[in-house]
Amino acid sequence: MRVRAALVVTVLAATTALAGCSGDTSPxxxxxxxxxxxxxxxxxxxDKPAPPACNPRASLRPAGSLPPPGEMPAGSYMATILQRGRLVLGTSQDTLLFSSRNPFSGEIEGFDVDMGRQIAEAIFGDPDKIQIKVIGYDKRVSSAADGSVDIVADTMTANCERWADVNFSSVYYExxxxxxxxxxxxxxxxxxxxxxxxxxxxxxxxxxxxxxxxxxxxxxxxxxxxxxxxxxxxxxxxxxxxxxxxxxxxxxxxxxxxxxGPRFTEEPYAIAMDKKHPEFARFVNAVLERNRANGTWKRTYDKWLGDFGPAPTPPKAQYR
Amino acid sequence: MSTALATRPGVLRRVGGLRHHSPGRLQLLIALLVGLGLISGLLAGVAGSSARAGTNDLGDRAQPLLIEAETIYSALADADTTAAQAFLAGGLEPAALTRRYDDDLARATTALTSAARRTPEDGRAATAVRTLSAGVSEYSALVATARANNRQGLPIGSSYLSEASRLNRDTLQPQARELFEGAQQEVEDGYGKAGALGWMTLLVLSLAGLVIALALTQRYLSRRTRRTFNLPLLGATAVTLVLTIGTLTILISQQTRLDRAANQGSGPVASIAESRLLALQARGDEALTLAARAGSGPYEQDFDAVAEQLRRPGGPMVNGYGRLDPALGRTMTRAAEGFERYVTAHSDVRALDDSGDYEGAVKLAVGAETTKTFEEVRTELDRALENRKEFFTQEISAAGDGLGLLTVGGPLLALAACVLAFIGLRTRLEEYR
Known part of the structure; x- marks a missing residue:
């Protein structure tokens, strides 16, 4: 009963906190x-006011080439993560193939988790320097926006409504x-x-x-x-x-x-990040760009989604 | 009708007229003494049997119901914790945890069956028992499905487990608490019924009346006649005094025993039970926080609230148990110290998880060391509970002593007093014929 009360309090708190966010479906x-x-x-x-028209697929352009792992530019958010010693990924634990708990090992794994691990590798040179935090679907926007996680990779659709509250990376899956x-x-x-x-x-x-x-x-x-x-x-x-x-x-x-049935919507998946750190979004986009080019994306696809046929060409990055 | 109205003043006048002459007064005294004697006998029977029924109900139904309600509650809480820990361990659930979960469910269902027998058909306790019976089978079905999926490596197993946990925490445990609180209320009411103070007071008053009436009658007779002593009346007085003293002895001993059972038995049983429930709740919060894998969340807040309640001096765990029984005091002190150690271990678990070492946190939480620390707390609390249950049973059975004698012997003695009083006064009356 006490827990229930606590939950109500957190739910209420979350609702209030999100009142200013247009991206969540909190109402x-x-x-x-x-x-x-x-x-x-x-x-x-x-019945909701239409979000400002935008191209949800267009993200921030990468700035030059990637810094070598372990040497992040001073003052950047990547340097903060490097100093902390781990990248915090927000995801779910019950979406098989994208991010689910492997009942045998207890590890959370999947396509989305690998996206996070690739970012961790680019920062630390070690894909295991990652902390997985399970977040509710209705907390994806707020968790990225308030910095409680560094990135959200959780079958999350980039749309204009959410762009108002978070930065998205370029699209990594259609x-x-x-x-x-x-x-x-x-x-x-x-x-x-x-x-x-x-x-x-x-x-x-x-x-x-x-x-x-x-x-x-x-x-x-x-x-x-x-x-x-x-x-x-x-x-x-x-x-x-x-x-x-x-x-x-x-x-x-x-x-x-x-x-x-046929697909009746288009859901471009992208990684969500705090809007305060555009340099981090550019960095993530650079990592994605590199991995599309060097075949990492295709290997990841084959690993998790290979049963559904050969890997398509990765979604082409669009920038503003 | 008309005859009744016509005769009544006649009867009254005749009875009233009796007091004007000696034989009439003697007749009135016979009626008074025999009447009081019969009333005393009747009251002794009623008071004795009602107190006995109340005491039996308290000892054989209300108090066991309280224990069963606590068993259901703690078994459900433990099953939830165990299932979450087995999930955390990863892979195939450890055999020890499976066995404990099975034991928990068996305990819950057994206690539920006997609680159903002890609850009246209607009322909130019966509703709680019905909801629990239906809910426990749904719960075990959900956990079984979770296990089957887990065995096949399907992640849906964990979703079944969280559905089961929600059912347990949000529906079953509140119902078990409802039953527990209902049983506590019944125990409190039970003490009133076992005391049967209303009947006992009437009995004592009527016995006192009888003694006084006998004394005054004898004084009247010794003044009116040359005989100082009337043997049958003396006998009646002696018998009545024996009955009065016997009643008072039984009454005082019963009330003392009931008081002791309430203050040193039922009361501590309820608060030790509460301690055990809170401790289990804390352990469950820890496991669920880790299973949710979302960092410190609402369950962790609950842990803090529960731990604070348990560590508070004057609360259910840290209290003057030593005053009741030094051995009990030592047991509870060990439990409280063990809980402190567990809270320390828990802080380490949270520190590991919050600093990103999830695997380390899980390992520490479900590992042998922390499990042992927590189990020690539980064993001590179990022991303390047994100690008080034993005390209660002993006091309650002692409180019932003598009530049977009062129920049967009371009316017989009162009847004997009536007969003796009647004989004693009739001899005097016959002298006027």
Whole structure:
């Protein structure tokens, strides 16, 4: 009971702290840390003021070549990280293939985690100098913005709304939203699921997108996508909708599930950072640029997502 | 109707008229003494059996229910902690932890079954028992699914585990606390019923009345007749005095025992139980903070609050237990010292985690050293709880002593007093015929 009270306090505090942030979906009537927070509210969308038009894929241009590992320019945020001795990565622990806990070893691993490890390697010369902090989906923007983590790599879509609060790196992965249903389902796409209960993580763009679907499915919020799969397996929801990559990780764990339909959104993933340190964003972009060119990106893709076919060409970086 | 109205003044007048002549007064005295004797006998039976029923209910139902409620609560809290620790350990859950989790669930379900027998059909305790019965099976199903997924290396296992943990912490444990608090209330009420003070007071008053009436009757007789002593009436007085002294002895001993059982038994049992629950909660907070892997969060705040409560002098753990029993005092001191050591270890765990050494923090938290420190605290608290439970059982069974005798012997003695008083006065009455 005491914990519950504490949670309410933190949730409230977080909500207040985020009041100024436009990037989070905090005004949603969901309390992800609370038990059985099944928000059957008709999902949001439409009633929010449109964010200023922008190209969410365009990030800050890298400044020259990368400094050698262990020798970060004085006064830069990279030097602060170097001095601290570790890079703090904010991510989730239940998104198979991107960032999930390996039940055998207890380690958190995946495509997103490797992105973080590559940044750590560029700073320290050692990919293991990384501290993983698990954050809620609805805390991704605020965690990056308040500096409680250095970078957020957590299947996070770069969009104009979030650009108002954080800096994004160049895009490192192109995903799109689909829907996962039971194998026996006759639905062909999300448009056939009107009135059905569809789960997504609170605070994710996917959750908002469900509300924009014309067929009007009922959006159900859970604290994390893993909780959505639990709800799906316990027949609390008829489907889960989010990025195809995350859904692929879920389908891999449940032989009675399938992913259907075309992508009905574009979700360019990028790394989020504190807006106060543009030099750090430029540095991260330089690392990504180098890794696209030298084949590291492709190796990472093959390692985690190789089962879905050969690696495509990495998303082309766009700069302002 | 009309006859009743017509006769009543007649009866009253006749009874009232009796006091004007000696045989009439004797008849009135017979009625008074026999009446008081019968009332005393009846009250002795009622007071004895009601106190006995109350004492039995307290000892055999209310107090065991309190213990069971605590068992359910602590077993659930421990199961949650154990599941989280097994998860933290990574890989296949360690056999020792699996066994402890199984034991916890077995204890919870066993206690739940007997608690169901001891709770009345309706009321908040019954609702709590029903919610718990349904919830515990859902909980164990969730944990089983988590384990099965974990065995296959599917990360969804950890999501099942957090769903189970939410169910445990947010639904089951509050219900168990509800049951625990309900049982505490029942124990408090139970002491009132076991005392049966209302009936006991009436009994003592009526016995006192009888003694006084017998004394006055004898004074009246010795003045009116030449006989100073009336043997049957003396016998009746002796019997009544024996009954009065016996009643007072039983009453005083019972109240003393009940007082001791309440102040030195039930009271300490409840606060030692509370200590054990809080300690388990702290250990669970530690595991859940690490499992969430999000640094010091709300569970850590809860840990601080709980630890402060446990370390506060005059709180449930650091208190004057030594005054009750020196051995108990030593046990509780050892528990408190052990908890201090555990808090130190916990600070080290947090320091490691907050400085980025997650693996080191997990290793320290679920490692043998910290586990041993914590288990020592738990063993001491278990021992202290046993000590007080034993004391309670002993006092309660002693409080019940003599109540059976009062229930059966009381009415018999009172009846004997009636018969003797009747014989004694009838001999006098016959002298007027």
């Amino acid at each position: 949603l009537p969901v309390t992800p840390d609370r038990p059985r927070a099944i928000a059957t509210t008709p999902a949001p969308g439409g 995903a799109g939203q689909k829907v996962l249903v039971a194998k026996a389902s006759k639905a062909k796409s999300i448009n056939d699921l009107g009135g059905k209960r569809i789960c997504s993580a609170a605070g994710s763009t996917s959750f908002e997108n469900i509300g924009k679907v014309k067929a009007k499915p009922v959006a159900v919020a859970k604290p994390a996508f893993g909780d959505c799969l639990v709800a799906f397996q316990r027949n609390e929801v008829e489907g889960i909708s989010t990025d195809d990559t995350i859904l692929a990780g879920m389908a891999a764990q449940d032989p009675y599930a399938k992913v259907i």
